[in-house]
Every structure is written in structure tokens, then in C-alpha cells.
Amino acid sequence: MPRCHLKITNATIIDGSGNAAYQADIAIETDRIIEIGALNHYQADEKIDANGWCVSPGFIDVHTHDDSALLKTPAMPFKVSQGVTTVVAGNCGISLAPFQAQGEFPAPFPLLGEQKDFVFPRVSDYRDKFETSPAATNVALLAGHSSLRVKAMNSGFERTAEESELNQMKADLKLALQQGCIGLSTGLDYPPALQSSTDEIIELAKVLNEFESAIYTSHIRDECDGVLEAVEEALVIGKKSKTAIVISHHKCAGPKNYGRSVETLAKIRLAQENGQDVALDVYPYIASSTTLLPRFIDNAEKVIVSWSKPHPEQNGRLLGEIALAWNCSQKQAAQKLYPAGAIYFQMDEEDLKRIMSYPSTMIGSDGLPGHEKPHPRLWATFPRVLKRYVREQKLLTLEQAIHKMTGLSAQTFTLKDRGLLKPGYYADMVIFDSQTIEDLADFDDPEQPTKGIHSVFVNGKPVWQHGASTEHRPGQFLRH
Ligand SMILES: [Zn+2]
Structure with missing residues (x-):
């Protein structure tokens, strides 16, 4: 028997x-x-x-910032309680490894923790730490472009990189991939990467070619008025470097841009029809969450403060109310609250549904552990898809939704022998x-x-x- x-x-x-x-x-x-x-x-x-x-x-959370959380809260209750068994960390250009914070500690690095948490100059240092005291979930790690860039440019990142600096980034990326990273992520909308040229990213992404299945994921340069051009840039980077790409947490943010996922998805579909390997991820909410920066406020209908170092008493309050109480503009209030995180209501439900139902779209939470009052996507992304978009709205069948959380994700990120019951x-x-x-x-x-x-x-x-x-x-x- x-x-x-x-x-x-x-x-x-x-x-x-x-x-x-x-x-x-x-x-x-x-x-x-x-x-x-x-x-x-x-x-x-x-x-x-x-x-x-x-x-x-088990659900594969393809878009996370769990790099520190895996080490600090290895039980990972916010993930395993919703069925997540694997997380992809190191997204949006910021990875805990390979990086050692010296000098300036720019946004959005505080999303991952404090400066003292960045103690993994090599990916092998992080991997050793994780394997010595593992978490409840599996982890796959992306090397962050901003992490590479801030190090190579010695924190002088507000300019284009010189050739020697680019070579340093390439060498560091190569080592990161040799030590177990599965790809490169960028966060081109954030201070450390704003001045990076498309060519810089193409040159870096070419390093991925030397490794089987290494992938490029991008928080694209503009998710608001310039979203179409930013999608185009991601496609060019993938095409010229001959690399599979993932457009992270795809959205068309700001009321002016509601409805424009028709255009962005058409562009992506055309690239796919021409043989390009493109995937996307999305979270099931019309509010985003990231660091609180004054320039992000313009494109939001409503902003909630999720944490603030100097003003923790304001956590969970509307930025508009805080500004009123402080008798200043919302941008001035944001400056006073920084370092801080926020939730921005800035998307259209129809765009969200259109993106989620697109066949190449996976589910990723983009959850931010460690926030005092986090965006609920941290704890609830996967069940929300199954309740709201499968059971209630019938946007997806149960089998389709599970595929976007498992099989499609494992296939896209080449996670061997995972993502299927077999x-x-x-x-x-x-x-x-x-x-x-x-x-x-x-x-x-x-x-x-x-x-x-x-x-x-x-x-x-x-x-x-x-x-x-x-x-x-x-x-x-x-x-x-
Ligand atoms: Zn991002």
C-alpha cells in the first residue's frame, strides 16, 4: 500500500x-x-x-516589498493568511540586497525600512541570512536598479550615469544574478532613477541575457499623463535588450487619464503580436500607496497618510484635513510629514477591471509591510479578487483568477515546479x-x-x- x-x-x-x-x-x-x-x-x-x-x-505574490519583512516577521501573517506561499521581492527599483546605504537615503528606500536595515552588500549575504532563519513563505528576489545606481554613483544620482558608473552597475547586477536574483527591477518614477536614460536601462537589461530566464520588471516612468510613452519605453527596453518584461502594478492614474488603459493595453497587445514577451501585474484597488511626495498629490482625488516619522499622530488621516488644521497647502503638509507614506485614490474602476481581465495580467499586492496604517492590499489582495471580481462581478472565472495568482505567475518568473497542482x-x-x-x-x-x-x-x-x-x-x- x-x-x-x-x-x-x-x-x-x-x-x-x-x-x-x-x-x-x-x-x-x-x-x-x-x-x-x-x-x-x-x-x-x-x-x-x-x-x-x-x-x-499557493498564491504567488509577484509584486512585493517584503525584503525586510521576511527577515523581521518570518511568520509573514499578512501574506500566508490570504493564501500566499511565494513572494517576489526587490520590486520598483529598490531591493534590500545588493545594497548598503551610505550617505543620502532617498525616497523611496524608506518603504523597505530604515537605513540601518540595509546591510546586505551582496545578494549572497541576504540569501545566507534567509536560509539560516527562513520565513514561512518562499522568496524570489529581483535586483533593484535604484539600489545599484545609488551605490555606483555614490549617492550623486541626480544626473545621468557615466560610463564607469554604468559598468559598475552592470558588474553588480551580474554578480547579483550569479548569486540568485531572478531579474532586474526599476522604479523610474522615483528620485534615484529619474535621471537615468533609456539607454542606461537597455545596457543593464542586456546583462539579463547572459542568464537563462532572467526578467525585467518596471514601475514605469510615468503612470499619469505620460503613461502611454512610459509603456512604450518599457517595450523598447525589452525589445532592444531581448528580455521578457513585466509592467508593474499597471494603472492610468489621475482623473484626466481615466479610460486610457484602452490605449496602453492596445500597445501591449501589438507588441505581443509582434513576438515580444510582455506581462503585467495589478492589485485590486483604485487607490495606490507609496511614499508621500508633494509631486504625487496632484494626480490624486484623495490622499490618506499611512505613516509619518515626525507626525505619527496623523496616521490614517486625510492629507486635506491635516493641511486645513495646519493652515497650509497639502504640499506643505506633505513636506512637514516626510518621511511618510500615503494612500492615493487615483484610479478608475473600469481601467482596473480592463487591466485585470487582460490575459497576461497577474495579481500582485504591492503591499507595504511596516506601515502604521497600511493600504489593505497588504492583507487582502488575493481574497478581494476572488470575492469581488470572481464571485460578485463575474469578471473572471474562478479558474482564470487562480491562474493569474499561480500558474501564469510561476511561468512568467520561471519559478521551477511551482504554480501548478501536479x-x-x-x-x-x-x-x-x-x-x-x-x-x-x-x-x-x-x-x-x-x-x-x-x-x-x-x-x-x-x-x-x-x-x-x-x-x-x-x-x-x-x-x-
Ligand atoms: Zn512601484
Whole structure:
């Protein structure tokens, strides 16, 4: 009689490929799925009766800023409680590694922590730290362009890079990829990268070619009035460097730009039809969140302060109200509050739906751990898609939505043997009730675990069960 350490019976299998759900049992031995089917004949050390609930691959959060959180809060409750089993960190040009902060510590680096947290000059330093005390989730790391740039330019980043500086960035990127990074990210809308030329990024992205499957992800140069040109720039970078690209947290921000996802998606579709490898990610909210910078205010209908170092008493308040109370403009208030983070209401629901339903779009939270009053996407991105856009609005089928959270994500980022429920694949899994799964976190109360999740497994070990984190920390540092 075959044996396994865990058998899940009576499961509705949503395998992550986008194919239709079916009923089966799953056998798991150590960290892998060994068989899926009618498995009455299996003996198991432990059995879970899924009772008809869904079992899917664990969700892959393709857009995170969890670099520090993985080390500081290894239980990762804000992620595992919503079914996330793998996070891609180092996004938007800022990665904790490879970087050592000296001199100026510009925005948006404070999104990842304080200057003293940046102590990983090489990716191997970060990887060693993670592997010595792993987190509950797996991690795959991108090298941040701004991290490379600030180091190579010795903090004098408000100009174009000289050839020697570009060569330094290339050498550092190459080493980062050798030590396990899966690609390069940029944040071209932020101070350290504003002066970087398209050619600089193309030259850097060419380094990715030397490594199989390395990818370029970009928080593009402009998500507001210049969004179309910024998408074009990302496409040019991908084309000229012959690299697969991901356009991060795609949006058309600012009321003037509502509806323009028709144009941006048409441009992306055309590039794909011409053979370019392009993917996108999105989070299911019409509000963004990042560092509080005066120039970001113009394009928002409403701004909420999510944290402020000098004025923590203002956390959770509207910037407009603070400005009124302080008898100054919103921009002046933003300056007084800095270093600070904010939530910007600046998107159109129809754009969001159009982007989410685009076939190459994955789900990524862009959650910001460590904020006093974080954007609810940190805790609730994945259940919100399943409740609001699958069950209520029927924008996506359940199988399509799960594919955008698992199989498509693993394929895009080349995460080997993950993202599907399939014999031989890692046992990263989530058991949930598709009829009741619900995001409880909202803007007023943003730190709430998901309703309707039974349990979450990473590499065959339970990390979330009975509504709480377990003691297991089975996360692996993923590399190509
Ligand atoms: Zn970003």
C-alpha cells in the first residue's frame, strides 16, 4: 500500500493552469505532491478532509516589498493568511540586497525600512541570512536598479550615469544574478532613477541575457499623463535588450487619464503580436500607496497618510484635513510629514477591471509591510479578487483568477515546479471555500486575516491553520 505524509481528500482541484476544476484527492510526501486522483488506497500519516472545498496552488505574490519583512516577521501573517506561499521581492527599483546605504537615503528606500536595515552588500549575504532563519513563505528576489545606481554613483544620482558608473552597475547586477536574483527591477518614477536614460536601462537589461530566464520588471516612468510613452519605453527596453518584461502594478492614474488603459493595453497587445514577451501585474484597488511626495498629490482625488516619522499622530488621516488644521497647502503638509507614506485614490474602476481581465495580467499586492496604517492590499489582495471580481462581478472565472495568482505567475518568473497542482511539483497549496472567501481588511481596519481559508501549505508544511500562523518556517530562497 503506497504511503504519504499527508493526504487531502474530497478536494475541488483548481490546478492553476486555468483548466476546469475537478474532484480528487492529493497525496503529499515531504515537500512534493506525489499523486492526484482517487487515492483511497493510500495510507497517510495525516489526513485532511477538504469536504468539497477548493485546493489550489499557493498564491504567488509577484509584486512585493517584503525584503525586510521576511527577515523581521518570518511568520509573514499578512501574506500566508490570504493564501500566499511565494513572494517576489526587490520590486520598483529598490531591493534590500545588493545594497548598503551610505550617505543620502532617498525616497523611496524608506518603504523597505530604515537605513540601518540595509546591510546586505551582496545578494549572497541576504540569501545566507534567509536560509539560516527562513520565513514561512518562499522568496524570489529581483535586483533593484535604484539600489545599484545609488551605490555606483555614490549617492550623486541626480544626473545621468557615466560610463564607469554604468559598468559598475552592470558588474553588480551580474554578480547579483550569479548569486540568485531572478531579474532586474526599476522604479523610474522615483528620485534615484529619474535621471537615468533609456539607454542606461537597455545596457543593464542586456546583462539579463547572459542568464537563462532572467526578467525585467518596471514601475514605469510615468503612470499619469505620460503613461502611454512610459509603456512604450518599457517595450523598447525589452525589445532592444531581448528580455521578457513585466509592467508593474499597471494603472492610468489621475482623473484626466481615466479610460486610457484602452490605449496602453492596445500597445501591449501589438507588441505581443509582434513576438515580444510582455506581462503585467495589478492589485485590486483604485487607490495606490507609496511614499508621500508633494509631486504625487496632484494626480490624486484623495490622499490618506499611512505613516509619518515626525507626525505619527496623523496616521490614517486625510492629507486635506491635516493641511486645513495646519493652515497650509497639502504640499506643505506633505513636506512637514516626510518621511511618510500615503494612500492615493487615483484610479478608475473600469481601467482596473480592463487591466485585470487582460490575459497576461497577474495579481500582485504591492503591499507595504511596516506601515502604521497600511493600504489593505497588504492583507487582502488575493481574497478581494476572488470575492469581488470572481464571485460578485463575474469578471473572471474562478479558474482564470487562480491562474493569474499561480500558474501564469510561476511561468512568467520561471519559478521551477511551482504554480501548478501536479505530481512532482512542490506542495505549496491553499485550501479555501470559494463561496465564502472574503477580504475583511479595508481602509479603516487594514490588518485583518482573510475569511474562508482553511489552511495554507508551503513545501508540504502547514504555515496557516485554524486562523493562525503555525510554528513552521519552510520558505526557500528560489533561484533559476
Ligand atoms: Zn512601484
